[in-house]
Amino acid sequence: MANSPSGDSMLDRLVRILDSFDAKTQSLSVSVLARRADIPVASMYRLLDSLVEHDLLSRDASGQVRLGLRLWELANRSAATQDLRTAALPFMEDINQLLRQNTQLSVLHQDEVLIIERLSRPGSVVNQANVAGRMPVHRTSMGMALLAFSRPEAIRDYLSRHQAIMAATYPDFRAEMAEIRRTGYATFDGFIDPETTGVAAPILDDAGYQVAVISVVLPRQTRAVQSAGLALRTAARGISRALQPGGSA
Structure with missing residues (x-):
């Protein structure tokens, strides 16, 4: 997959985003997620739109981000x-x-x-x-x-x-x-x-x-x-x- 300006691949970024969540941290603000995944906030917002569209992540009315149901579907396959x-x-x-x-x-x-x-x-x-x-x-x-x-x-x-x-x-x-x-x-x-x-x-x-x-x-x-x-x-x-x-x- 294509590299970002920082040199890491899009796949690397996706894995870091998903790894930011765990059993004790099931929802995060965009800014906290960006910090945990080591991705600039502006880039995080752009990535988030695509990930939400594909149901890999979800975003509630307050702006908190969670893992999407599609991940659960994929894991259970x-x-x-x-x-x-x-x-x-x-x-x-x-x-x-x-x-x-x-x-x-x-x-x-x-x-x-x-x-x-x-x-x-x-x-x-x-x-x-x-x-x-x-x-x-x-x-x-x-x-x-x-x-x-x-x-x-x-x-x-x-x-x-x-x-x-x-x-x-x-x-x-x-x-x-x-x-x-x-x-x-x-x-x-x-x-x-x-x-x-x-x-x-x-x-x-x-x-x-x-x-x-x-x-x-x-x-x-x-x-x-x-x-x-x-x-x-x-x-x-x-x-x-x-x-x-x-x-x-």
Whole structure:
């Protein structure tokens, strides 16, 4: 795509604009969006007209800018995500009914946990996971379950990029990984919220490496952590089978 006067491509600018939004920042003024995307305000106004016209962004009566519905449509056409969600939803519903807590489906993407589905539950504990939101690997049971069952080279690469923070959080990282692999699920108390415990089990491919993770967040003082882990592990195996050619939920 053609470069702007500053030398960056139009595609670069579009990506920076879309990346300016996150789960906690769902609307922005044009001036703030321009600053976050590092685009001159005058250029931002010109780009905004085209993006609104194509429904990639929307603008309300007050001038605030949001992501457009067309992005949601495009994201939901992703074959890989669609197949995973379709296979996982029956098992997520079972876990949601059994444990009576919000249930998440997530993947490891760009060194973060990306939430791709969540089933809510009235009366459940505080849960920071939102669909399309991202969470840190080292502070979530989801992330650590995904990391523990990643390919060895992927683990090495991740550690090379985050060596300091992982060493500070897990003095004995190898033992942590070994325990998660032994039990088949990860649990962490109060890393994101002091009153909760996260429990997560990886969904594995034929070679035994993660493709996603199913998880719940429980009250921290519950005695149901082990039973939740076993239930999630069973659900994860069911999802793995459903993802195989000819598999069914």
